[in-house]
Amino acid sequence: MGWMAFTTLFIFWVWVYQVRLWLAIILQDASFSDFDGFMHTVFFTQEGWIFLTIGTCAGAFLSAVLFSVTVVAMPMLLERDVDFVTAMLTSIRVVRDNPVVMLTWAAIISATILLSLVPAFLGLIFTLPILGHTTWHLYQRAVQPLEDEPISAS
Template sequence: MTSKTTGSTPPDDLTPEHQAAPEIYKVTAGDITASLKAGVSDFLARPVMSGFFGLFYAVFGCLFVWSMVWLEMIWMIIPAVVGFPLVAPFAAAGLYEMSRRLQKGESFGWSEILTVIAKQSKREMGWMAFVTLFIFWVWMYQVRLWLAIILQDASFSDFEGFLNVVFFTPEGWTFLAIGTCAGAILSAVLFSVTVVAMPMLLERKIDFITAMLTSVRVVTESPVVMLTWAAIISVTTLVSLVPAFLGLIFTLPILGHTTWHLYQRAVQPMEG
């Protein structure tokens, strides 16, 4: 019998089951709207705990940017800030678990959620973290490559100088255009392989390859709606970065909770 205090937990078995990929459903604009409403409801149900994950992500982002300054890698600040949201899906694991329990009407505390998060590193989500961080590394590397190729003759000793070169010179405009296109492609790839894969791996005992392929199938089945959702995530996250990352305290939890509910609408529910 399920404990009323702790509720059910995701499977602890570290060996994923080799099962057929689950059936997927076509996602509509109505599903996005309904998922957003459910995501806001989950945030309001547990605002402190939800906000904690947003705060943790925001603080980590500030430290990440500060490290760029400390290492005197001024030219990497903008790429780091723009690319940083790429790792958000993995950071939202605790939010998925909260939404899962709220959906089942189960009570829970900090220990239950943090325990589930700690277990993910030993399950298939650990491989998904590797995929996420690898794409982020590719993002940072390609930015540095374009900097070397396009802005090789430019000189800037501080952040203001870098901004002047990027925004007020033809070379800088070329760099922004190419970097934006490359970033859009990488973001689309990462979104496609993670949008439902992350919550699926938390809930099910399934291998990460099957989870990624299922995620891609969801996107290709409803490309316009899902890419619109990707654009909403991107714009919302980037706007949240403006006030010293503080907007993420609210937007990251809501987007994380929403992603859980969208996954529930896009993928056939588990049996039992």
């Protein structure tokens, strides 16, 4: 599980550095000394819109990668004695084999988290355990049970 956490953190680091890269490449000539100046540059200049477009596409790609390698890997690591590479490859296979279901699940997660942030992040107290529990059930349906396990009816 520690290696899986490192993988997640690594993808986060890549995201942070790609934001800095696009900021330096696209907004190199922009001058902003405070948050309001930055917001004005990003939302009201052509370079800002290019930065937002490229940054959103890069962020969506990294989100898709992170979702694909973790969606069933985390529960699998908790239940089975497998290494994190096997868990990630299984997760990628599940996403590849069930693209519509997984895309729907990613959209549900995104919308739920976004709505949970609105009340000063307090919605996360309820949302995260529910999403975790639901992900566990998704994992159980998506991944074949071990050979020595009886198949449950639930």
